[in-house]
Amino acid sequence: MDIHLTDEQIEFKQMARDLADKRIYPHALEFDEHEAVPPELIKECAELGYFGFTVPDEYGGLGQTTSAFVGVIEEISAACAGFGIMLSVHNSLSCEIINQFGSDELKKKYLPTMASGEKIGAYCVTEPNAGTDVASLTTAAVEKGDSFILNGTKTFVTNAAYASVLIVFAKTHPADGRHGISCFVVDKDAKGVMVGKPERKCGIKASDTREITFVDVVVPRENVIGQLKDGFRMALSILNSGRIGVSFQAIGIARAALEEAIKYAKVRKQFDQPIANFQAIQFKLAEMATRIDAARLLAYRAAQLKDEGKPCQREAAMSKLFASQAANYVCNEAVQIHGGYGYIKEYAVERYFRDARVTELYEGTTEAQRMVISRDLLKE
Secondary structure, X not given: OOOOOOHHHXXXXXXXXXXXXXXXXXXXXXXXXXXXXXXXXXXXXXXXXXXXXXXXXXXXXXXXXXHHHHHHHHHHHHHOHHHHHHHHHHHHHHHHHHHHHOOHHHHHHHHHHHHOOOOEEEEEOOEOOEOOOHHHOOOEEEEEOOXXXXXXXXXXXXXXXXXXXXXXXXXXXXXXXXXXXXXXXXXXXXXXXXXXXXXXXOOOOOOXXXXXXXXXXXXXHHHEEOOOOOHXXXXXXXXXXXXXXXXXXXXXXXXXXXXXXXXXXXXXXXXXXXXXXXXXXXXXXXXXXXXXXXXXXXXXXXXXXXXXXXXXXXXXXXXXXXXXXXHHHHHHHHHHHHHHHXXXXXXXXXXXXXXXXXXXOOOOOHHHHHHHHHHHHHHO
């Protein structure tokens, strides 16, 4: 498969890199320590169109391809992975599901303000006892007249504190199991929506992660996304977008860690010479670079297939599996090359090491990706 980027896609990527180098990377440690992204940075990126990157221009977005957007995610994540995942979840999951499956009324109501960054989206699937097994979720939406009454708790919600628009999966027909799940758009300021305290995470600390509880929340019927009982299928479909986004988050983290390791290896001297002269270090760098390039090619393949409207479930799972493992390998080696300094917060590889770990967990664990891939293979 021929993987190539257009001049426009390369330009978007370079613009994002310039922004990341000047406005994000210099403050990334501060974002990590404060566990927040400053409002002025969100506003700046919103003005650049990053919150509506793939939203059609008729709704105020840039109308760009996934292949263009993921280049932006790589560059932003290389500077601050926590901010990278905010953009990814907002675009790849929240805006995407409304754009793909929402009614014209829902698109007109929500996409313009989401594209402008005025309203940020959050994707509410995971529950305290329902992670990989989405079908076991217990959040319920009971039909009542022209509305649904929503009750339940979602956990590990990315963007929870920033979000105004919540994409919520709930069972409307519990007896039908996974075929009884429906999807709703819920306004966070609706009565009965309660946002919990921030989770104290190991990495991606700049990303806000919380629990959200719904107590007798009234959701209008017109806020159903797609058809009733079609939530499980939509969730699996949109996961492809999320997995491609996380793939490029992982690639960005890994690339940044490699760049730091190369810089350090050139200036750190032992035995009267830079450690970059030692074959043990050279071989580490070679392996790190090779895994990053392989991950990027896998991920762009999945993105390109999605842009072409072709099936990409296996390819998205492969890219997420490989990229997340590559990121953890590369960051571990980057710390090793730095020696004791790699364990100190003043050195960026310490943060990358922590940030990389979650890429094997969310949007489906490493084990879940292997399940998706193997099942697809066995179908043949």
